[in-house]
Each structure stands twice: as structure tokens, then as C-alpha cells.
Amino acid sequence: MKLWSDSFKDGGAIPGEFAFAVKDPATHVRLSSNRNPHLAWDDVPPGTESLVLLVIDGDVPSVGTDVNQEGKTVPASLPRVDFFHWSLIDIPLSRSSIAAGEFSSAVTPRGKPAQLPAPLRQGVNDYTGWFAGDKDMSGDYYGFDGPCPPWNDELVHHYFFRIYALDVPRLELKGRFTGQDVIEAIHGHILDEAQFIGTYTLR
Template identity: 60%
Template sequence: MKVRSDSFVAGQPLPDALAFARPDPTSRVTLSDNRNPHLAWEDVPEGTRSFAVLCIDHDAPSRPDDVNHPDREVPADLPRVAFMHWTLIDLPPELRSVGEGVYSSEVSPRGKPGPELPDGTRQGVNDYTAWFAADHDMNGDYYGYDGPCPPWNDALTHRYDFIVHALDVERLPIEGRFDGRQAMELIKRHSLGSASVGGTYTLNARLRATQAGR
């Protein structure tokens, strides 16, 4: 399989429009457009009965101690963990692309509805569900796509992979509310093949200035 995107250049910084938050000169960050990217795939394995789409940040801090503190950065050498940004399943086998902004085009405080969608697909809750659990204004079930919002003081630029799996089942055997990790266990069992395309994102003003100067 091969996957590409018209929304960003593979291996390069993701546009702010795809992010949950973007830089702001007065408040450090502000909410962004939160648009899901365009993705297109080809060379699909024979026997494919559905597709699943995942987005994973591989570089979330493993500890929150230094996150978003103005007097220090999150160390680049801090151990990192995965943060699930998107789980979309039951895409029909004849489909070969998803359009930018089709599944998300803004930030929805307390999360978008789910898991069932009008087009017959389903989406899992992402890791903002846990991140905002103690936030009175933002807590809720965050279904579907919510884009990058790495700590604005993180010394490491985060890597984001968009992965498309071809599956041997028409409907992934999971019911009700589910998250990305639960879906991934089943996706691994039913995957006939996969491909990914990735980009990077940072809200750290120092790192963004360095990137702009390249």
C-alpha cells in the first residue's frame, strides 16, 4: 500500500490548520482550525473489506511535571509515549481517499459525537478524553480527529503518523464506546497491509523559529 496527503508534505511540519492549537503572540497558544488532513491510498491488498485510519503522536511526554511551565522546557531526552489523535474504522473497501475537513473542521469543546457517523463509519475516542478529564470547561468524550497540541515548551518536535490499514472484515468486531488502543489490537489481527505518511508539529517558539530559518 501507499498513502499520500495533499494537506501536508511528508516529513515536513504540518500546517497550523490541521492542529488543535496554534501559536498566539499574546497567550502563547490558541485554538486552531483542527481540520483532519486529506489522505489517499492505493495498491490495496486483495481481499480488503474495509479500511481503518489512525493518527498517532509518538512523542508525548511520559510525565507532566514540566509541561507548559514558562520557566523551563520539557527535556528532549524525556522518555516519550504514544498519544492517539484519531481512530476511524469501517471505511468501505471501494474508498480510496478522505477529504480534508470532512471528519473535523473545528475544535469541539467536550468533544465530537460518536462512535457512529452518518456515513456508516465509526470513530473511537482519542486521548484528549483523558487529557481534559479534570478540566471543567473541556471534559468529555473526544471522538474522532483532534489534531496536534504538543506542550508549547517542549524541546522536542513531535512526529505524527497517519496510518491506513486494509482489513479483512467489513466491520471491526468492537461495539459501543472504544478507544484507539482497543481498536488497534483488533486492527492488528485483521490487517492485510498498511501504509503511513507523517509530518511534524511544534508549538515551541524557539523550535518554530529554527524551522522557519531553514
């Protein structure tokens, strides 16, 4: 399989319009356009019955004590964990691309709704947990929400865009689900996969 984007090059920096936040000299960061990037795929293997798309930041600090704290930095040596930015499942074979901004445009406080045209389904991303204690932003963040790494992180974050060809037409997931739920559900059903990587920093 092949996966690519016209929005940025594999291994290159993700433009700010596809991020949750961009740099701001006065306040460190400000909210951005939060558009999903263009994505396209090809060479789907025979026997494929549906596709799954995941977007994962693999460089999120495992400890948040110093995140976005004045006078402190998040050291590059700190162990990192995954943060799911998007899980889109049950993608039909009739679809071979996603247009820029098709599924997300602007930050939606308390999160975007879950519903998509059938058969597409999307899970909650990890902003759901990040904003859980924020009275103005808390909610279920379905679908895509873009990069917003700590503005004081020494490490440039890497975002993995992955598409999976599956041997089932529909994943056995019901109701509200997470990216980790998708990882578990696709186990044993993957015929092929492809990925490309984008980078982003607010330093």
C-alpha cells in the same frame, strides 16, 4: 499500499489549520481551525474487506510535571508515549480518500459526537483523558482532533498517519472504544499497511 496527503508532504510540517492549537506571542498558544487534513490511499491488496485509519503522536511526554509550565522546558531526553488523535474504522473499499475538513472543522469543547454515516465508526481520542479534569472542556472527544504539543517541549513531535487493510468487513468493537482498543482488534487481520509522517511544534 500507498497513503498520501495533499495538505502537507511526507516528513514535512503540518500546517496550523490542521492543528488543535497554533502559536500565539501573547499567550503561547491559541485554538486553531482543527481541520482534519486531506488523505488518500491506493493499491489496496486483494482480499481486503475494510480499512482502518489511525493518527498517532509518538512523542508525548511520559511525565507531565513540566508540560506548559513557565520557566521550564520538557527535555528532549524524556521518555515518550503514544497519543491517539484519531481512530476511524470500518472504512469501506468504495472510499479512497478523505477531504480536508470532512470530519473535523474547529475545536469542539467537550468533544465531537460519535455518530458517522454507516458503516464508518470512530473512537474517542486521547484528548478525552487530557481534558478529563477540566470543567469547561471535559467530555468524550470522538474522531479527529489535531496536534497540540506542549509549547515548552524541546522535541518536535512526529504524527504517524497509518492506514491498514483488513481481512474483515467490521471490527469486533462495540460502543465506545479507544485507539488502543483498535490496535488490539486489528491484530491478526492486517493484510497490508501504509503510513506517512507529519511534524508539529509550538515552540
